Amino acid sequence: xxxxxxxxxxxxxxxxxxxxxxxxxxxxxxxxxxxxxxxxxxxxxxxxxxxxxxxxxxxxxxxxxxxxxxxxxxxxxxxxxxxxxxxxxxxxxxxxxxxxxxxxxxxxxxxxxxxxxxxxxxxxxxxxxxxxxxxxxxxxxxxxxxxxxxxxxxxxxxxxxxxxxxxxxxxxxxxxxxxxxxxxxxxxxxxxxxxxxxxxxxxxxxxxxxxxxxxxxxxxxxxxxxxxxxxxxxxxxxxxxxxxxxxxxxxxxxxxxxxxxxxxxxxxxxxxxxxxxxxxxxxxxxxxxxxxxxxxxxxxxxxxxxxxxxxxxxxxxxxxxxxxxxxxxxxxxxxxxxxxxxxxxxxxxxxxxxxxxxxxxxxxxxxxxxxxxxxxxxxxxxxxxxxxxxxxxxxxxxxxxxxxxxxxxxxxxxxxxxxxxxxxxxxxxxxxxxxxxxxxxxxxxxxxxxxxxxxxxxxxxxxxxxxxxxxxxxxxxxxxxxxxxxxxxxxxxxxxxxxxxxxxxxxxxxxxxxxxxxxxxxxxxxxxxxxxxxxxxxxxxxxxxxxxxxxxxxxxxxxxxxxxxxxxxxxxxxxxxxxxxxxxxxxxxxxxxxxxxxxxxxxxxx
Numbered sequence: 001x002x003x004x005x006x007x008x009x010x011x012x013x014x015x016x017x018x019x020x021x022x023x024x025x026x027x028x029x030x031x032x033x034x035x036x037x038x039x040x041x042x043x044x045x046x047x048x049x050x051x052x053x054x055x056x057x058x059x060x061x062x063x064x065x066x067x068x069x070x071x072x073x074x075x076x077x078x079x080x081x082x083x084x085x086x087x088x089x090x091x092x093x094x095x096x097x098x099x100x101x102x103x104x105x106x107x108x109x110x111x112x113x114x115x116x117x118x119x120x121x122x123x124x125x126x127x128x129x130x131x132x133x134x135x136x137x138x139x140x141x142x143x144x145x146x147x148x149x150x151x152x153x154x155x156x157x158x159x160x161x162x163x164x165x166x167x168x169x170x171x172x173x174x175x176x177x178x179x180x181x182x183x184x185x186x187x188x189x190x191x192x193x194x195x196x197x198x199x200x201x202x203x204x205x206x207x208x209x210x211x212x213x214x215x216x217x218x219x220x221x222x223x224x225x226x227x228x229x230x231x232x233x234x235x236x237x238x239x240x241x242x243x244x245x246x247x248x249x250x251x252x253x254x255x256x257x258x259x260x261x262x263x264x265x266x267x268x269x270x271x272x273x274x275x276x277x278x279x280x281x282x283x284x285x286x287x288x289x290x291x292x293x294x295x296x297x298x299x300x301x302x303x304x305x306x307x308x309x310x311x312x313x314x315x316x317x318x319x320x321x322x323x324x325x326x327x328x329x330x331x332x333x334x335x336x337x338x339x340x341x342x343x344x345x346x347x348x349x350x351x352x353x354x355x356x357x358x359x360x361x362x363x364x365x366x367x368x369x370x371x372x373x374x375x376x377x378x379x380x381x382x383x384x385x386x387x388x389x390x391x392x393x394x395x396x397x398x399x400x401x402x403x404x405x406x407x408x409x410x411x412x413x414x415x416x417x418x419x420x421x422x423x424x425x426x427x428x429x430x431x432x433x434x435x436x437x438x439x440x441x442x443x444x445x446x447x448x449x450x451x452x453x454x455x456x457x458x459x460x461x462x463x464x465x466x467x468x469x470x471x472x473x474x475x476x477x478x479x480x481x482x483x484x485x486x487x488x489x490x491x492x493x494x495x496x497x498x499x500x501x502x503x504x505x506x507x508x509x510x511x512x513x514x515x516x517x518x519x520x521x522x523x524x525x526x527x528x529x530x531x532x533x534x535x536x537x538x539x540x541x542x543x544x545x546x547x548x549x550x551x552x553x554x555x556x557x558x559x560x561x562x563x564x565x566x567x568x569x570x571x572x573x574x575x576x577x578x579x580x581x582x583x584x585x586x587x588x589x590x591x592x593x594x595x596x597x598x599x600x601x602x603x604x605x606x
Contacts, residue, residue: 023050049165241276
């Protein structure tokens with residue numbers, strides 16, 4: 001078969017296959033054009049998930065006759081001031097979108113500049129152009145796309161349901177709105193619930209827009225990012241480690257105002273949260289990167305969804321540092337959603353409801369207690385009822401008042417309050433000036449030990465303490481071999497051991513931070529880790545995992561009763577230690593219930 005030149009309409013349809021994957025692709029291209037045109041208000045209307053209708057109306061600069069005619073030609077663009085693909089400063093630049101859309105749908109474009117007396121309208125139907133003709137309208141541009149893929153049935157049948165396609169369009173608009181807080185976005189149509197995100201400007205505009213789109217819940221449980229490193233500016237919000245999702249759909253990345261999906265940024269966020277979040281949980285982030293356009297290639301993907309950094313290492317380092325510093329500044333703070341989960345777990349008894357019938361009194365219900373009587377309470381057959389006599393009350397008043405007097409300064413001074421009691425030998429009950437706190441003593445101390453390990457490792461090997469008599473731990477021969485091979489690396493962590501026969505190791509020194517912990521359990525745990533990692537060389541790379549295992553064995557165990565001074569010391573250490581709001585497994589270390597939350601439990605809504 002001889003070589004031939006493809007016809008223009010077929011060329012456009014092939015290009016459409018690269019740029020126009022689904023209705024949301026059309027919306028993305030057209031809205032980006034509106035933003036590049038300086039629009040301050042963009043209205044998006046859809047029907048049948050965008051397959052029936054996509055209408056984009058903006059109040060941008062508009063186009064005159066010459067620009068309007070050229071706009072539907074292939075490889076025509078206003079987005080490049082010079083022929084330099086290494087200096088892209090706009091969202092669109094390919095010059096193929098409108099021509100491609102017109103080849104697979106009924107396209108109509110009406111536009112008017114501020115200087116023109118009226119607008120002009122041009123249409124493209126399956127590649128056939130008509131116009132322009134006069135059109136009465138305000139300044140700006142209105143683009144309508146109808147019957148998408150009607151002439152390409154093979155593409156049409158692979159589209160998803162109207163609801164799914166409408167959802168994809170919503171996601172595109174959300175990302176564009178998040179990247180452009182100064183633009184008013186309206187999204188409506190017969191296939192959806194309307195959304196309206198007014199423009200926000202000035203200080204706090206970005207946080208306000210994220211609150212509009214994602215929800216105030218995110219902004220209230222996130223830390224602010226604002227750093228510059230290696231010529232990379234990192235801004236945005238990063239959710240607290242206890243504010244996570246089951247998937248990565250709530251992670252948003254923007255580079256120079258463009259929403260992207262980039263492995264470097266995803267990996268950097270994963271690394272920044274590695275110490276704090278469960279492996280199967282995902283932090284919520286809205287990450288904005290500003291970088292010299294010459295340092296990033298945005299022409300990697302036809303839809304411009306992917307990019308390539310010239311110095312990926314510098315970008316990764318900047319993101320990790322920005323998130324790390326912000327989380328460290330948050331200190332012991334945990335997300336407020338944890339308290340909501342706790343409140344949801346509380347249930348009031350049925351008889352507490354005013355509408356519920358009072359429980360019926362049954363005389364035989366008291367029969368088991370008939371033989372019990374208490375001094376000063378003649379006729380009271382309930383052995384568990386408290387004695388509210390004057391003598392009993394008098395004995396309680398003075399100690400209670402004294403405790404309150406002693407605790408008052410502490411309540412005002414310490415964010416995590418003063419310890420009041422220990423419950424179930426694992427949970428500390430504390431009170432501050434605003435409410436009640438429940439602290440998981442094991443999880444909290446585990447984080448404290450872990451952070452101390454990290455601090456010691458940063459300045460050299462972890463301090464160790466010698467065992468008076470070496471502890472011999474019996475293990476399978478293959479585990480002993482792995483431990484023997486890794487012995488040199490493990491000494492950095494304060495763990496000194498040596499082979500003791502074919503199926504045992506002798507532990508000579510242990511990390512001083514651990515005290516009298518379960519050393520045998522620790523050695524077995526480390527051996528399991530070495531077997532999982534398959535390579536002794538991975539020990540250095542798995543530093544966090546090694547010290548996490550050590551911290552778990554060296555922390556205050558569940559079931560240990562603590563004195564009041566020990567509980568308060570733990571609370572003060574938490575306040576002074578970064579990231580102490582969550583344990584090394586990503587779980588919260590404490591829950592705070594504000595006074596108003598407690599009042600809600602008892603129906604006090606005043």
